[in-house]
Amino acid sequence: MAVVKPSLAKGTRDFSPSEMIKRNYIFDTLKTVFRKYGYNEIQTPSFENLTTLTGKYGDEGDKLIFKILNSGDYMAKAPDGLLHDKNSNKLIPHISEKALRYDLTVPFARYVVMHQNDITLPFKRFQVQPVWRADRPQRGRYREFYQCDVDVVGSESLLNEAEFILIYQEAFERFGLKDFNIKINNRKILSGIAEIIGKPELIVDMTVAIDKLDKIGLDGVNKELLERGFTEEDLAILKPIILLEGSNDVKLAALKAILSTSAVGLNGIAEIEEVFDYVSKLGADEKLLKQIIDLDITLARGLNYYTGCIFEVKTNEVAMGSIGGGGRYDDLTGMFGLKGLTGVGVSFGADRIYDVLEELNLFPVGKADSTKLLIINFDKQLEGYTLSLLNKLRKENIASELYASPVKLKKQMGYADGKGIPYVLLVGEEEAASGQLSLKDMESGEQIKVTESELIQKLR
Numbered sequence: 001m002a003v004v005k006p007s008l009a010k011g012t013r014d015f016s017p018s019e020m021i022k023r024n025y026i027f028d029t030l031k032t033v034f035r036k037y038g039y040n041e042i043q044t045p046s047f048e049n050l051t052t053l054t055g056k057y058g059d060e061g062d063k064l065i066f067k068i069l070n071s072g073d074y075m076a077k078a079p080d081g082l083l084h085d086k087n088s089n090k091l092i093p094h095i096s097e098k099a100l101r102y103d104l105t106v107p108f109a110r111y112v113v114m115h116q117n118d119i120t121l122p123f124k125r126f127q128v129q130p131v132w133r134a135d136r137p138q139r140g141r142y143r144e145f146y147q148c149d150v151d152v153v154g155s156e157s158l159l160n161e162a163e164f165i166l167i168y169q170e171a172f173e174r175f176g177l178k179d180f181n182i183k184i185n186n187r188k189i190l191s192g193i194a195e196i197i198g199k200p201e202l203i204v205d206m207t208v209a210i211d212k213l214d215k216i217g218l219d220g221v222n223k224e225l226l227e228r229g230f231t232e233e234d235l236a237i238l239k240p241i242i243l244l245e246g247s248n249d250v251k252l253a254a255l256k257a258i259l260s261t262s263a264v265g266l267n268g269i270a271e272i273e274e275v276f277d278y279v280s281k282l283g284a285d286e287k288l289l290k291q292i293i294d295l296d297i298t299l300a301r302g303l304n305y306y307t308g309c310i311f312e313v314k315t316n317e318v319a320m321g322s323i324g325g326g327g328r329y330d331d332l333t334g335m336f337g338l339k340g341l342t343g344v345g346v347s348f349g350a351d352r353i354y355d356v357l358e359e360l361n362l363f364p365v366g367k368a369d370s371t372k373l374l375i376i377n378f379d380k381q382l383e384g385y386t387l388s389l390l391n392k393l394r395k396e397n398i399a400s401e402l403y404a405s406p407v408k409l410k411k412q413m414g415y416a417d418g419k420g421i422p423y424v425l426l427v428g429e430e431e432a433a434s435g436q437l438s439l440k441d442m443e444s445g446e447q448i449k450v451t452e453s454e455l456i457q458k459l460r
Contacts, residue, residue, distance in 0.1 A: 011135070011143025017370060018420065022363045023146075026175075026350055027128050030148045033171045034126040037163055039150050042125045044107040050092075050099045056106045056305065056335065064133045066143075067096040100132035104149040105305075105332070105345060112153050112343075113336040121154030128350070141321070142351055149326075151345025153333065158271060161309045161328065162278030164346045168313055168324060169288055171348065176362040179316040180323075182292055185299035186272055186309050187327070189255065192265015193241060193297075196258070197234045205229065207300030210242050214298075218243070241297060248276065248295045255297075271308060305329045311346050318359050323352045370399065372459055373423045374416040377403040385432045389452060398459045416442060423459065 008014065015023060031041070047068055054062050078094040101107050104127045112123060128148045135141055150167065152160050168182050194203040205228035209221050216224070221242070222235050230238075241258060244251045252269055259265030272295065280289060299312055308328030315323055326346030333341045357363050373393065375386050386402050393400040401421075403412045416424050426438040436449045439458070450458065 011137035013142065021370065023354060025363060026353055027148065029174050030171055030348055031126065031128065033167055033174065034150050037167055039124045039126040042111065042127055043129060044111055044127070047098045047100050048107055048110065050097055052110055053099050053102055053106060057102060061102065064135055065102050066100040066132045066134050067092055068098040068100065069096055102133055103131050104129060104147050105151070108149065108151055109332045110336055112341070113333055113338045116338060122152050123154055124152045126150040146350040148348040148350050149345055151343060153341055153343035156342050158274045159278050160344050161275045162282060164311065164326070165279055165293060166282060166284065168346065169292060175353065175357055177315055177317065180292065181294045181314055181316065183294050183296040183299050183312045183314065184272065184309060185296055186268035187307050188264050188268025188271065189297065190300060192259040192262035192268060195262045195264065197237055199230065199234065202229055210298045211300040213242060244297055248293065251295045275309060301325055305332050307331060315356055318356045320352055320356055322349065323356060324348045371401050371419060371421045372398055373400045373425055374421045375400065375402045375425045375427060376409065376412050377406045378428050379406045382427060382429065382432055386427050392452065393456065396456050396460060398456065425455070
């Protein structure tokens with residue numbers, strides 16, 4: 001058999017033990033915050049029926065779904081004509097019935113519909129699992145990555161949106177981030193803008209263009225709008241809207257005047273104001289209200305299913321794309337036959353958060369869930385004592401190891417150093433007889449004598 005050089009698929013990564021400690025720190029922190037606000041964890045399968053996923057993310061999103069070939073001779077049932085035409089889009093339904101999940105929101109909607117008789121509404125869930133997208137890999141963007149979603153369905157209250165803002169703030173402040181923005185907009189405001197221009201049917205074209213303002217500038221946005229069917233007169237109306245500056249209150253006042261003839265637009269403004277009011281009543285500090293929350297009219301993510309408030313979070317400390325986002329999706333479960341069930345949720349981009357914390361050196365020092373103590377193995381005769389001690393330590397929930405073989409001390413110390421074990425216990429014949437054990441701090445090099453009880457107390 002030929003030897004194959006091992007390699008990783010593009011857009012995927014291995015995670016070492018030290019990296020997993022950091023990743024679990026992120027997951028555990030988020031789960032703690034989610035539970036604090038009353039959310040419970042669920043999980044869904046890694047792959048779904050292809051029909052469950054397609055048509056939920058728009059044409060571009062559908063192209064990024066990883067399809068799974070049918071088992072067995074998957075080409076046998078494919079029509080000869082399609083095989084001859086080599087049209088992959090038409091061929092896929094005949095050779096693929098399943099796909100890796102693209103996000104956690106659509107599987108969650110499917111879960112709610114299938115379990116509607118078993119859940120209590122409002123249903124508040126969080127989910128921390130990997131998703132897959134056939135995107136072009138680049139910094140901060142992977143083909144396999146984790147999402148950390150928190151959603152509630154069955155509640156129309158905008159209190160949920162306000163609490164998501166507080167969840168974002170608390171989570172990122174726990175991570176040590178000091179300069180980030182929680183951007184908010186409302187689909188109804190965008191609909192109102194398209195309405196006053198007289199082109200409500202072009203709302204998606206409009207929002208796709210203005211959403212690129214940060215990347216291509218006003219001239220680039222105008223060029224794209226003209227190409228999408230807008231006129232110079234439309235651009236004249238749009239310009240002062242998408243360039244709105246000032247505090248959130250100033251922006252809202254300006255929008256009220258601009259959208260005074262649009263009922264849907266005014267409704268969107270009222271929803272934003274209610275969210276801000278809830279945030280204030282929940283005791284938000286001045287920094288959150290005045291500096292962190294940012295009403296951004298150009299924010300237009302996920303318009304294929306978001307129907308109300310839209311969120312996106314970005315850090316200003318590192319050059320990185322969004323590290324979180326979400327919104328309200330009033331009709332998502334309707335795609336699976338359950339009408340009239342509103343929902344709202346947000347997501348945390350765990351992989352991007354990891355990169356941000358790594359670059360800013362914000363992972364806690366010593367935050368480890370690996371071995372805390374290594375007991376040196378001097379000889380076979382002492383194993384009776386050291387194994388008994390090892391058992392006592394583990395009963396006290398102290399992560400401990402006994403080096404498996406009585407090899408040279410240098411090799412055992414190298415093992416502890418390479419694995420990042422903070423303490424080493426040296427137990428020779430003299431220590432075992434006297435009960436005075438030698439404990440070495442691997443970072444400082446300090447070595448002290450301790451009894452078994454003192455050792456347990458120190459490591460606990």
